Amino acid sequence: MFKKIATGAVIAATALTMQTASVSAQETLFVPSLSYRTGPFAGNGIPIANGFADYFTMINERDGGIGGLKVVVEECETGYNAQKGVECYEATKGKGALVYNPYSTGITLQLIPKTPVDKIPVLSMGYGLSAAAIGEKFPWVFNYPATYWDQMSSIIKYIDGQEGGIKGKKVGFIYLDVGYGKEPIPLLDQLAEEMGFEVVKFPVGVKEMQNQSSHWLNVRKEKPDWMIMWGFGAMNATAIKEAAKIRYPLDHFIGNWWAGAHADLEPVGEAGKGYISANMAKAGTDMPAVQDILKYVVDAGKSQVSDRSEVGKVLYNRGMLNAVVVAEAIRIAQEMTGKTAITGEDMRIGLENMDLSDERLKELGLEGFTVPIKATCENHGSGGPIFMHQWNGSDFERISDLIPPMTDRVRAMLEEAADKYIADKPGWQTQDCG
């Protein structure tokens, strides 16, 4: 038996190696997509994966790829599980992967130390390790358009601009009790001290996601003036329902950009009216590029979306934004290196020189789609502004202008966190930005 297993395993390994060779022999641009269409967060994972894949299918169909090379998107199912995510990474990195978009802070944290060794960048777009925005310390990681800390500071700024400021107020922070939810706490504590407001924290364990009555009982007891939520998956809808149940004013309840999608609010419906959340990319289909997706991909039956109306929803468009950024980075990398079949190292250069300005977005047929993204050697987080949108019972409406983060405060803290991260890692690869 043992022998059989051993031989079987060796055969499998040989087959895997052979397959690796055959894929890299063709000239393509290989972009792995770590998706989660199964598991507790599938409701969020499916639209993201669809948006990501569909944009590249559209580019292949309409333009014949980027620089003449087709983009191959290979999905690997992670189920939002860090171990499976690492397995997916190991399975795909040998095929000439250009960049990884893990869509999970847990997986991102696992991949960050591997990036300099394998020379493949990680683009954790608006999630992951906030400190990775410090380009000198994290040459291989990018988290623009804004880190969690930027986002938190923007949300605090928004609150500060309402009803006579935040000073002296009580802010409740309800979060998913994993790496993702805990990420902004250091900044929140610091800002509370500096700006003179009080923070009450309500951690929600993954197992309690759909049973938050006790947490909201505490909220009712504490009576915070504002609530901020770092939630994901089933946690969001449950929290909004519970908030409505205890008659918490929903227009004082603000989610981050993973807690404000159609997938979260549709199950709540009318009861969730007034709920506010942050966002970075416009929802909707009234952009030429999105129309092209409908024309070349969805109507041609090349998409995995179940219905045409899925296109243009918040998370679909966010997956698409991720694809837009990757495509743009590939194009920049091709331009700067002069070769079409680029590698992970070239891709890093492309990501570092990202300049997605309003004009460029217009050229891409995505006018007003997102906030401008500009990365530099020092700044991999862009520190971009965000906007707020509000649920009206059936759809989201934008309710604020762009709110820039408190860069002066955040940057110093990010640098401190980055130093702390690399302090116990001898031989950590940094870069000199001159």
Next chain:
Amino acid sequence: MIYREAGQFKTSYRQDAAIFPILQDRIAIWFYLFVAFIVIPTFGSDFFINSMMIPFLIFAMASIGLNVLTGYTGQISLGTGAFMGVGAYACYKLTTYFPETNIIILVLLSGFFAAGIGMIFGLPSLRIKGFYLVVTTLAAQFFLEWCFIRVPWLYNYNASGAIEVPQREAFGLIVTGPSASPSVRYLVVLSIVVFLTWIVSNLIHGRIGRTWMMIRDMDIAAELIGVRPLYAKLSAFAVSSYVAGVAGAMLVFFWLGAAEVESFDVNHSFLILFMVIIGGLGSLVGSFLGAAFIWMLPIIIRAVPKMTGLDINASTVEQLNFMIIGALIIVFLIIEPHGLARLWAIAKQKLRIWPFPH
């Protein structure tokens, strides 16, 4: 034919009581060790070593730990995941305080912390049995998980709440961290697994192991004969948790590189219990077979459509995977409730008399 035992005579009690009484088996063991130590690190691809062999060995180790408790002593436990976590966090703290010490020694030491915690949670087993014990070990699981989240000292106050493995060297080679080559990590894991399997095998075949099995088979009778349940049960909890703790430390240090509490949640306790049940309760070979079945088969199934050029969505493959593995578990348990190890034993018995069955 394969097992031609003509001419193999046992001339001493020592030979009669050997673990591998048949010459062919002894040769086979050396052959497997040769494949594991020489062939796989030389010819295996990074993916094969990193995503298949290393986790397989680590889960096999954890299964051996649980097997000591459940298979040999008859105490069902759902706390394996948490005991692995104790080993991992203990190793992390140890290497924080003693960065210069050889990491392999620290991994082996961290098991003792798990053993201590395991013994504390093993105390109720002196009074309660069966399903009730399952509930108390489940309590251990939840309590320890809670500690891993709520005691920031355990993860050095990291903002992310995760433990991240620093780079450590042993014998002049980098053995942990992202720069460590998969082959080196594999060889370290393999050496620890082989060493501890050997130790556990000796324990099981010796006096202590026999008292465990007496407790399992009939605790009252064992007590009347003179086995002290306190020592027998607690030593089983200690050895089991020690092995699980070492497996947990290896899981983080030689495989994942960073871990959150979700790497030690109750699902892992179930996963390892399944490995033990599928592999065979009360069998060391079974622990390896069970780990291979539960860990490697899904990866192979996942790779099949790509190898054969079928165009199936990743998520569909994942769903198919769940169905196939689930069906196979039922099939195997119907064919042989005592697990893969028993199937193997039957097959071997048949092979020994082949081609002349009774």
